Amino acid sequence: MAEDTKFLLLSLLLSSSSSLCFGSEQDIQCLRSVQQSVIDPLGILKSSWNFGYATNGYICSFTGVECWHGYENKVLSLRLDNLGLEGPFPQGLQNCTSLNILDLSYNNFSGPIPSGIAQQIPYVTSLILSYNNFSSEIPESMANLAYLNTFNLQHNQLRGQIPERFSMLGRLTSSNVAGNLLSGPIPTFAQDFSPLYFAGNRDLCGAPLDECPRSQRWRLIPIRLRRINEESSIGAVVGFVLGFVVAFYFHLLCRERILPCVFRT
Structure with missing residues (x-):
C-alpha cells in the first residue's frame, strides 16, 4: 500500500514538472x-x-x-x-x-x-x-x-x-x-x-x-463644457417648472381669499 502511494505521488510530481x-x-x-x-x-x-x-x-x-x-x-x-x-x-x-x-x-x-x-x-x-x-x-x-x-x-x-x-x-x-x-x-x-x-x-x-x-x-475640456451646458439647461427647465407651480399656487390663493374680500368692499 505504501509503495502504491509513493508511486502515485511520484507520478503527480512528474506530471506537474512536465506541465511547467x-x-x-x-x-x-x-x-x-x-x-x-x-x-x-x-x-x-x-x-x-x-x-x-x-x-x-x-x-x-x-x-x-x-x-x-x-x-x-x-x-x-x-x-x-x-x-x-x-x-x-x-x-x-x-x-x-x-x-x-x-x-x-x-x-x-x-x-x-x-x-x-x-x-x-x-x-x-x-x-x-x-x-x-x-x-x-x-x-x-x-x-x-x-x-x-x-x-x-x-x-x-x-x-x-x-x-x-x-x-x-x-x-x-x-x-x-x-x-x-x-x-x-x-x-x-x-x-x-x-x-x-x-x-x-x-x-x-x-x-x-x-x-x-x-x-x-x-478644446481641452469639451466634455466638461458640454456637461455644464447640459446641467445648465436642466437647471433652467427645473427652475421654470418650479416657478410655474409657485405662480399657479398663488393664483389659486388669490382667487380663494383675496377676490371675495374685494367684492365685499
Missing part, C-alpha cells in the same frame, strides 16, 4: 495567430517559427521571442522590429498571457491601432509601434494600460488629439508621438517630457511645445 516545462498552450496559440495574421514578405517568421517540434521551451528560440524562462513556453517579449512585416495590427496577442514588451517598429504595418488594445495586451510595460503606417486616432483605451512605462508611436499617420485620459498613466516615464498628423492641446501628463517627442505634428500645441492659441485652449 512545456508552459502555456495559450502562448503557443498566440504566436500561431500572430504568424498567420501578418504578411511576411521576407519569410522570416515562416522559416523561424516552426511549430512542428514541441519540446521544452521550443518557442523561446523563435526570432523575436523572449520567454520568462528558457524551459517554459511563456512569452515575456515580442521584438519583431525591422523584419519587413506588413498588414494590420497582429491578432491573437491576448493569448500571450504574460506579454511584457511589444516592439513592432520599423515595419510596414498599417490600419488602426485596435480600439480594444488594453484588453489584448493588459500587462505590457513597453509598447513600441514607431516607423510604421498606423493611421486613424490614438485609441483612448490605451489609458487603461495600467502598467505602461513607455510608448513610442513616432512616424506613423496618426491623427486627431492625444487622449486627455493619458494623464491617468501614473507609471509613464516616456512617450513619443513625433512625426504624425496629431493636432490640438497636449494633455498635462507630458509637461516634463522632451519637446522632441512631440515635434513634427503641425497642429499640436501646449507644453512642452509652444502655448496653444486661445481658440484651441477650449
Whole structure:
C-alpha cells in the first residue's frame, strides 16, 4: 500500500514538472495567430517559427521571442522590429498571457491601432509601434494600460488629439508621438517630457511645445463644457417648472381669499 502511494505521488510530481516545462498552450496559440495574421514578405517568421517540434521551451528560440524562462513556453517579449512585416495590427496577442514588451517598429504595418488594445495586451510595460503606417486616432483605451512605462508611436499617420485620459498613466516615464498628423492641446501628463517627442505634428500645441492659441485652449475640456451646458439647461427647465407651480399656487390663493374680500368692499 505504501509503495502504491509513493508511486502515485511520484507520478503527480512528474506530471506537474512536465506541465511547467512545456508552459502555456495559450502562448503557443498566440504566436500561431500572430504568424498567420501578418504578411511576411521576407519569410522570416515562416522559416523561424516552426511549430512542428514541441519540446521544452521550443518557442523561446523563435526570432523575436523572449520567454520568462528558457524551459517554459511563456512569452515575456515580442521584438519583431525591422523584419519587413506588413498588414494590420497582429491578432491573437491576448493569448500571450504574460506579454511584457511589444516592439513592432520599423515595419510596414498599417490600419488602426485596435480600439480594444488594453484588453489584448493588459500587462505590457513597453509598447513600441514607431516607423510604421498606423493611421486613424490614438485609441483612448490605451489609458487603461495600467502598467505602461513607455510608448513610442513616432512616424506613423496618426491623427486627431492625444487622449486627455493619458494623464491617468501614473507609471509613464516616456512617450513619443513625433512625426504624425496629431493636432490640438497636449494633455498635462507630458509637461516634463522632451519637446522632441512631440515635434513634427503641425497642429499640436501646449507644453512642452509652444502655448496653444486661445481658440484651441477650449478644446481641452469639451466634455466638461458640454456637461455644464447640459446641467445648465436642466437647471433652467427645473427652475421654470418650479416657478410655474409657485405662480399657479398663488393664483389659486388669490382667487380663494383675496377676490371675495374685494367684492365685499
